[in-house]
Each structure stands twice: as structure tokens, then as C-alpha cells.
Amino acid sequence: MKHQDYKAMEEKFGAHNYKPMEVVLKRGQGVWVWDVDDRKYLDCLSAYSAVNQGHCHPAIMQTMIEQAHNLTLTSRAFRNDQLGLFYSELCAMTNSHKVLPMNSGAEAVETVIKTVRKWGYTVKGVPEGEAEIIVCADNFHGRTITIVGFSTDENSRKGFGPFTPGFKIIPFNDANALADAITPNTVGFLVEPIQGEAGVIVPDDGYLREAKRICGENNVVLILDEIQTGLGRTGKLLAEEHDGIEADLTLIGKALSGGFYPVSAVLSNSEVMDVLQPGEHGSTFGGNPLACAVSRTALKVLQEEGMIENAAEMGAYFVDGLRSMADNRVADIRGRGLLIGMEFIPEAGGARQYCEKLMGAGILCKETHDNIIRFAPPLVISRDDVDWALETIKKAIFNI
Numbered sequence: 367m368k369h370q371d372y373k374a375m376e377e378k379f380g381a382h383n384y385k386p387m388e389v390v391l392k393r394g395q396g397v398w399v400w401d402v403d404d405r406k407y408l409d410c411l412s413a414y415s416a417v418n419q420g421h422c423h424p425a426i427m428q429t430m431i432e433q434a435h436n437l438t439l440t441s442r443a444f445r446n447d448q449l450g451l452f453y454s455e456l457c458a459m460t461n462s463h464k465v466l467p468m469n470s471g472a473e474a475v476e477t478v479i480k481t482v483r484k485w486g487y488t489v490k491g492v493p494e495g496e497a498e499i500i501v502c503a504d505n506f507h508g509r510t511i512t513i514v515g516f517s518t519d520e521n522s523r524k525g526f527g528p529f530t531p532g533f534k535i536i537p538f539n540d541a542n543a544l545a546d547a548i549t550p551n552t553v554g555f556l557v558e559p560i561q562g563e564a565g566v567i568v569p570d571d572g573y574l575r576e577a578k579r580i581c582g583e584n585n586v587v588l589i590l591d592e593i594q595t596g597l598g599r600t601g602k603l604l605a606e607e608h609d610g611i612e613a614d615l616t617l618i619g620k621a622l623s624g625g626f627y628p629v630s631a632v633l634s635n636s637e638v639m640d641v642l643q644p645g646e647h648g649s650t651f652g653g654n655p656l657a658c659a660v661s662r663t664a665l666k667v668l669q670e671e672g673m674i675e676n677a678a679e680m681g682a683y684f685v686d687g688l689r690s691m692a693d694n695r696v697a698d699i700r701g702r703g704l705l706i707g708m709e710f711i712p713e714a715g716g717a718r719q720y721c722e723k724l725m726g727a728g729i730l731c732k733e734t735h736d737n738i739i740r741f742a743p744p745l746v747i748s749r750d751d752v753d754w755a756l757e758t759i760k761k762a763i764f765n766i
């Protein structure tokens with residue numbers, strides 16, 4: 367079959383809820399992927415940071431195969447021999463006390479909303495049904511009804527109401543707005559350390575530290591959604607480390623399995639998690655032995671193979687290179703580690719055309735909003751690969 371045949375099948379039989387770049391991929395290794403015509407591309411999206419460890423990482427693959435031979439799913443009606451190890455290793459690595467495992471990122475977000483509401487009623491003493499959670503404008507936390515209900519993106523919301531009440535939206539990167547929005551019924555503040563989908567919006571240094579202080583003073587749970595920023599992407603294991611803080615609750619997902627399997631988790635650093643009792647929350651696949659085994663190896667290689675340090679080093683190098691070639695069509699280049707945004711001026715005519723040029727030259731990336739390209743290659747990228755990417759971007763976008 368040819369590119370057009372794969373495309374035609376998708377268009378005819380699939381829901382049209384995505385508009386992908388016109389490439390059909392069949393193989394991946396490290397930072398590289400190949401299409402059905404055997405053309406090779408540098409992956410600069412990493413499945414939205416789910417393949418931080420690189421495509422088909424050999425150690426994770428080995429674990430996946432071995433565990434698939436042993437046991438894949440028990441449900442939580444029974445214990446399994448991987449879950450406790452996954453919990454204890456993840457807690458040790460992230461300095462957490464408790465873990466609640468789920469599958470997708472959106473499920474982790476839903477879990478945390480239920481948990482802080484319950485905490486509000488049973489511990490903080492908020493009247494039943496009155497709990498408020500504060501979130502930020504331009505957030506991205508997933509696609510369920512509750513989550514899109516507190517999105518400010520019209521595309522995500524329109525036509526899907528009625529929505530879940532109990533959320534208050536404030537501007538991102540504005541600690542005073544947080545302080546002003548808190549009431550006696552506020553149970554949590556949910557925020558991304560860097561807004562990835564909004565276009566790699568990096569807040570001021572100290573914003574998260576201020577948020578932590580304000581939440582602490584008002585007995586409000588600080589919840590960081592690190593599903594995209596976590597697990598090495600920004601050059602630290604968790605992006606909260608850039609501000610020297612620890613959130614009360616942290617959400618991770620995406621790279622937690624290195625791209626092999628949907629695995630997410632809520633990490634708890636306070637006693638908040640203890641409000642959940644047997645029967646009150648769960649998931650058939652959450653905490654299954656295949657997911658736990660795969661995650662344990664995905665976390666291990668992230669640390670043992672120096673991917674987090676490499677993200678810091680290669681990220682800085684990548685940004686420097688982009689800055690040195692940018693012309694007056696570029697409004698801003700920003701990022702932390704290997705989460706990089708290049709924003710064009712509106713007059714440049716949109717970022718999609720540049721993504722298409724880059725695809726023609728052998729780099730896969732995706733525009734976010736109209737004018738921003740996100741560069742987020744796997745964290746195993748080498749200096750030679752970055753050099754090649756920079757040369758390619760220079761020719762394809764800046765004609766030098």
C-alpha cells in the first residue's frame with residue numbers, strides 16, 4: 367500500500383477528530399522515524415513528549431516482551447508482583463509519599479479533581495457541594511467533559527456542554543490573581559509549570575514558588591500537571607525543581623512508559639491521598655503489571671542513561687542555534703530543556719507552512735496555535751543530531 371491508500375482508509379473509516387501532517391510512519395528508533403516510503407525523519411514532537419526515552423528503547427522493549435509473557439492484567443481485585451515495586455521506586459525517585467496509578471493523562475487529572483474535592487469536604491471542612499478549584503487561562507489538561515469545561519479554548523469546548531461546575535479561571539503567571547481568587551471554599555490550584563499546548567509559555571522565575579506560598583497560607587492544595595513537562599523534558603526530572611518547590615500533588619503520564627503503553631499517575635506529597643477509601647475510585651487497567659513493569663524500566667533508563675542532563679544541555683544548545691539564525695519573522699524563541707517554542711509574527715502567515723517545509727526536509731514537528739512551532743525531540747538526541755536539525759531548519763525556514 368502507498369501513502370494515499372493509508373490516508374484514504376483513515377479518512378473513510380475513521381473519525382475526523384485530527385488533522386495530521388501528511389506522513390504515514392511505520393518504524394522508529396531513538397530520535398528517528400521512517401515512513402512507508404522509507405523516508406527518514408527526525409522526530410521533533412516525541413508524541414507530545416511521550417517518547418522522551420526515544421522510539422522503541424531496547425531495554426523498555428525487552429521488559430515489555432518479558433512481562434507480556436508472565437502476566438499483563440489482574441485488575442486491582444488482586445495484588446500483582448509489579449505494583450509495589452513501581453510505587454516504591456517512583457516514590458523514591460520523585461520524593462513522594464503515595465502514588466495512584468491510572469492510564470491516560472486525562473484520567474490522572476480527573477483523579478486529582480476527585481481527590482482534592484474529597485479532601486476539601488473531609489479535612490478542610492468545605493460545605494458539601496461547594497468546593498472550588500482554581501485553574502489558569504489557556505490551560506491544557508485533557509479532553510473529558512469536566513476538563514474541557516474549564517478550558518478557555520473555544521474549539522475544545524464548543525458544542526460539548528453542559529459542563530461540570532466548581533472551577534474558577536485566572537490568568538497564568540499571575541500570583542496576585544491567585545491570591546485574589548482564593549475563598550474559604552477553594553480546595554486546589556491546578557496549573558502546568560510550563561503551558562505546553564498553549565505554545566511553550568514559560569512563567570517568570572519564582573511564580574511557582576509564590577503559588578506554593580499562597581496555597582500553603584490558605585490551606586489550598588497545589589497541583590502541578592507535569593504530564594508534559596515532567597520526566598526529564600525540561601532538563602530536570604520534574605519542572606517544579608526549577609523553582610525549588612514540591613507540589614502537594616503532581617500529575618505525570620506520557621513518558622512514564624516511554625511511549626509503549628498508556629500509564630499515568632498522581633503523586634502525593636501530603637496526606638491528601640489518604641482521603642480515598644476502597645471502592646471510591648479506580649480503573650480496570652490502572653496499576654496493571656505490564657504497565658508497572660514497563661514504567662519501572664522507562665524511569666530507570668531515564669536516570670541511568672543520563673537523559674535528563676542531556677535534555678538540559680542539548681536544549682540550551684538547540685535554543686542558542688535557533689536564536690542565531692532567526693530573522694525578523696521570528697517574534698520569540700523560548701523554552702526549558704528540550705521543550706522549545708519558536709513563535710512567528712502573525713504577518714509571517716502561520717507556522718503550519720514551516721512545519722510542512724521542515725517535513726519535506728526531514729524534520730517532523732507540529733504547530734501549536736497558529737504561530738508557534740514546538741521543538742521537543744526525544745531526550746536521547748545527540749549533539750550531531752542537533753547540529754543536523756539546526757542546519758536543516760536554517761535552510762528550510764530561513765533560506766541560508
Ligand SMILES: *Cc1c(COP(=O)(O)O)cnc(C)c1O
Nearest residue numbers: 470471472506507508591593594
Ligand atoms: C497530554 C496532556 C494531558 C492529557 O493527557 P492524555 O494522555 O492525552 O489524556 C494533560 N495535561 C497535559 C499538560 C498534557 O500535555
